[in-house]
Amino acid sequence: LFRKALLKDSKNFDAIVGLGLSFLGQLDFDKALKCFKASLQLKHTEKVLSYIGDCYYTKAEDEVALHYYEQSLIGLQYDSLRLFDIYKNIGNIFVRKNDYESAEENYNKAYTINPDSDVLAVNYGTLEIQKGNLDTAQERFKSAIHFNNKNDKAWLGLSLVNREFGDIDLSWGNLNKSLDLNPLNQVSLQLAMDWAFRDGKIDQMVGLLENYLSVNDQDAEMSFLQAQILYKIGRFAHAKIEMQRVLAIDPMLNGASDLMSFICESLNKVENRND
Numbered sequence: 001l002f003r004k005a006l007l008k009d010s011k012n013f014d015a016i017v018g019l020g021l022s023f024l025g026q027l028d029f030d031k032a033l034k035c036f037k038a039s040l041q042l043k044h045t046e047k048v049l050s051y052i053g054d055c056y057y058t059k060a061e062d063e064v065a066l067h068y069y070e071q072s073l074i075g076l077q078y079d080s081l082r083l084f085d086i087y088k089n090i091g092n093i094f095v096r097k098n099d100y101e102s103a104e105e106n107y108n109k110a111y112t113i114n115p116d117s118d119v120l121a122v123n124y125g126t127l128e129i130q131k132g133n134l135d136t137a138q139e140r141f142k143s144a145i146h147f148n149n150k151n152d153k154a155w156l157g158l159s160l161v162n163r164e165f166g167d168i169d170l171s172w173g174n175l176n177k178s179l180d181l182n183p184l185n186q187v188s189l190q191l192a193m194d195w196a197f198r199d200g201k202i203d204q205m206v207g208l209l210e211n212y213l214s215v216n217d218q219d220a221e222m223s224f225l226q227a228q229i230l231y232k233i234g235r236f237a238h239a240k241i242e243m244q245r246v247l248a249i250d251p252m253l254n255g256a257s258d259l260m261s262f263i264c265e266s267l268n269k270v271e272n273r274n275d
Contacts, residue, residue, distance in 0.1 A: 002016075002018045002019040002022060013042045013043050016038055016039040016042070017035065017036065017039050017048060017051070020033075020034075020035030020036045020051060023035060024054060024058075027058070029055045029058065029059050032055050036051050036055070037052070046071070046074060047072070049069075049071050050068065050072035050086055052068045053065045053069040053072060053086070054085075054089070056068060057069075057089050057092075062096060062097070066093055069086050069089065072086065073086065080114075083110075083113055084110050084113040084117070084120075087106045088110040088119070088123060091103045091104070091105075091106035091123060092123060095123075095126065095127055098130075100130060100131055103127055107124055107127065116147055117147065118145075118147035118148035118154060119144075119151070121140050121141070121144035121147060121154070122140070122141065122144045122153045124140040125137045125157045126157060128140055129160065129161070134161050134164055137157065137161050140157075141154050141155075141158040144157075145158070152178045152181040152182035152185050152188065153178070153185070155174050155177045155178035155181065156174070156178040156185065156187060156191070159171045159172075159174035159178060159188075159191070160191075172201070175188060175191060175192055176208075179211065183208075183211040183212045183214070184215055184216060189209075189212060189222075192205065202232065202233060206229055206230065209222060209229070217245070220246050220249040220250035223242055223245050224246045224253060224255070224256060224259070227239045227242035227243045227246060228259065231259065231262065236263055236266045239259075240260070240263050243256065243259060243263060247260065
């Protein structure tokens with residue numbers, strides 16, 4: 001629709017910005033940036049500057065994002081929805097820079113706009129973990145779950161805190177909840193892998209990876225990991241099927257052909273014993 005509008009009027013400011021927002025939603029940052037910067041040639045608005053900041057923020061180009069966000073704040077004092085996201089994102093940038101005081105200052109500004117945000121509560125919790133305040137972090141994550149019990153990142157944060165408190169079973173329960181809500185949460189999945197080997201729960205990883213691959217079946221590396229685990233626990237036939245998928249997706253994946261050879265050798269040994 002935006003493209004159709006631009007065919008009629010190539011200098012339609014709202015259509016250019018709308019197209020940019022569409023590209024941003026698709027994570028096509030280069031095209032989004034072209035649209036936003038082109039719109040600035042027609043009309044210089046602080047909101048568009050903030051959208052450019054969003055692009056660079058999502059690309060983790062923090063210094064550039066911070067520059068555009070700071071420029072946008074000059075004229076956005078009455079746009080509360082935009083201000084909330086800007087202050088929240090600036091806070092996240094400062095967390096990544098280990099400037100916890102500035103991070104909290106910006107989170108507090110976002111909080112005055114929307115104190116019931118589960119996303120902001122998770123950000124606060126992450127900040128408190130970085131500062132070593134586990135009790136406060138736990139309360140923040142619980143608060144996020146109170147606002148939205150389907151926030152997978154809140155359950156992940158609670159899992160990390162409970163692990164630090166030594167409650168392994170509760171920590172696993174929280175982590176499984178996070179992955180039930182979002183099987184594609186790669187931070188939760190990576191944590192589950194690390195803990196599974198440490199806690200002797202390797203079998204559990206098979207189900208978690210099955211859930212992930214049922215949604216994202218073209219991830220060769222995760223499929224390869226699944227095959228490795230299946231091979232390790234002696235499920236050679238299933239490991240071979242998984243490796244066939246791996247090699248179909250990425251035949252040059254490092255170590256894949258070797259693992260396939262090991263699996264086939266193990267299957268042959270099993271068949272010879274049965275004969």
